[in-house]
Amino acid sequence: MTALPSDQSVLAESRAVELDRVDPLEGFRDLFHIPRAGDILSAMGKPYLGNPSDPCVYLCGNSLGLMPRATREAVIQELDDWARLGVEGHFHAKHPWYPAHEFVREPAARLVGALPHEVVAMNSLTVNLHLMMATFYRPTSERHAIVIEDSAFPSDSYAVQSQAALHGFDPADAIIRLRPRDGEHALRTDDILEALDRHGRRVALVLLGGVNYLTGQVMDFARITAHARVLGIPIGWDLAHAVGNVPLALHDWGADFACWCSYKYLNSGAGAVAGCFVHERHAANTAPLHHPGAIKRLAGWWGNDPATRFRMTSDFVPVASADAWSLSNPPVLALAPVRVSLELFDRATMPALRRKSERLTAYLQDLIDAIPAAARALRVLTPREPAARGCQLSLAVLDRPRELHAALTASGVVCDFREPNVIRVAPVPLYNTFHDCWRFASILSTHLAASSTAVSSRPNVQ
Ligand SMILES: Cc1ncc(COP(=O)(O)O)c(C=O)c1O
Incomplete structure (x- = not known):
């Protein structure tokens, strides 16, 4: 045939x-x-x-990556360690569970072009987008719009609309959707920058797909991020279709945050543990929650400095890294495939x-x-x-x-x-x-x- x-x-x-x-x-x-x-x-x-x-x-x-052969053994190892060691697996498993998220930190940082303390593996993509927006979407009555692509993935669309509504704004007014020119499929970078200039004073957040899920277009990360920053607008990237697909340099571009999933090009299985980047200029902010200079965030015990986490006090002491946004102890069964997959990226480069x-x-x-x-x-x-x-x-x-x-x-x-x-x-x-x-x-x-x-x-x- x-x-x-x-x-x-x-x-x-x-x-x-x-x-x-x-x-x-x-x-x-x-x-x-x-x-x-x-x-x-x-x-x-x-x-x-x-x-x-x-x-x-x-x-x-681009939807679900294939399974690396080494994944089965890595997951079974966690199950065997649990069977053999019970709670002692936290410190004595082959890959101890207490720092399970640490094993993927450096390889993930290499993939997204970040410093190791700027990335954390946690939750899933849309959850992380919300956690990031809890920090970076701080709307006021004059400045409350969120800029996204018109063809943003539906979950991102729902997330930004619900954030606007949560803060008491009408999503129909608060969400600015970028559309390609008539007869074109891709967004032109100049048009994106012009839209930011035009709406600038109204815009509280830019959230764009780094690679558009529908068209496959790669955005000009460097120019768009730099422009948003000149205008004083926080900018975050959804890297679901970008991570493991195109080279990334989040730290140098200066993005405020980025989120990605691990089940597409990162081959870590359906619903795999996602990743999150927070630039160190924010991640280094360890002011206590009540402090006037504190960064606003939702907190949980895994975001507390590990040095004081087990003192079990009621005061949150944020760790000086993206981990300060993590809420719960890491899901070890789900992290094993991420570890295996990122090892392959390190080998292939x-x-x-x-x-x-x-x-x-x-x-x-x-x-x-x-x-x-x-x-x-x-x-x-x-x-x-x-x-x-x-x-x-x-x-x-x-x-x-x-x-x-x-x-x-x-x-x-x-x-x-x-x-x-x-x-x-x-x-x-x-x-x-x-x-x-x-x-x-x-x-x-x-x-x-x-x-x-x-x-x-x-x-x-x-
Ligand atoms: C661009 C983009 N954003 C968000 C999502 C939603 O991901 P999750 O279900 O992991 O939250 C997807 C899923 O495919 C996606 O492609």
Whole structure:
């Protein structure tokens, strides 16, 4: 069912095989479980016409990353230590539980470009956004607006609206939504800066997705952060689609805060423990809660300085780090997969991953461009410039998008669908291959060719 050229052209299958052969990160794929197409379709109660043991074409790391092989053992180790040691596991487990969040601190800091004491692993993403807004959204009657992208992820939209409402403001008035120009899909940085200038005096917070979940656009972190800071507006980044995908330098950019999840590109399992960054200019504020210079935050015992935590007094003594925002003792079973995953990032390194990612995504784009029926059937919403995108390509499907997604699924492709008509595909440099991209394009090409034949032979029923 190959509809792409099978000759020696750059788009030939042999080209993909050769690109994989010279890929310096090639060995990392073997460190992951790659689901089998037959298993996925059988779980969905659907037939798979290929060989059931074929690996699926997994292009869905933007939604849920694959499981590293080492994760099972790491979780079982925690269970065994619990069985063997009970409460003594806090200090005598293989990875002691009391400082469980410490094991992921430095690797997480490396990934987001932060100082170690600026990051903390805790909670989940939307919870952390709220905790950050409890501190950084301090509205007044004159200045209470929050700027977000119009296509912000719904959870972020709900979070900012509820924060505005919590403070007594009408969300319809308080939320400023940034929209691309007519006919464009990506936001222009100049337009974002101009909007901040125009609304400046009203704006109490900017909260943007670092990589937009729908279009895959990477924001110009440095310019937008610098501009917000010149205007005196606190700025936070939702890095759900950015962390582990594109290089980040939160400390140098000077962002006030950032939050991310660990189940997408960080491969730590559904609902995994999330991460949070607070710039040290805030994290260093250890004034007691009642002090006039104290930073406003919600407090719990895990945010208390560990040196005094077990004195069990009623006075909160914030630790001089992002940990001051953590509330509860760390979830050790859930942190084990994060630890395993971040070790893989340390081994692969973000610069090497980014180099491969740029090549993989460009290759996928070239393949899609070369499909004869694609020009009529699809629009790629993601910017073409490598600096303005990570590994995700978002394809707006012009005719019967759900049917195309179902056909891809039935052929062993795992990618996702976002209303109303967007299919997102993300070749992830840690475990995807050039051959995965080639297989995807080959399957896509076959289905587009079949559906354009079906359309042209359909009676005109206008
Ligand atoms: C950009 C973005 N923000 C927020 C969320 C919500 O994440 P959580 O359910 O972990 O709070 C997601 C989930 O996919 C997301 O993509």
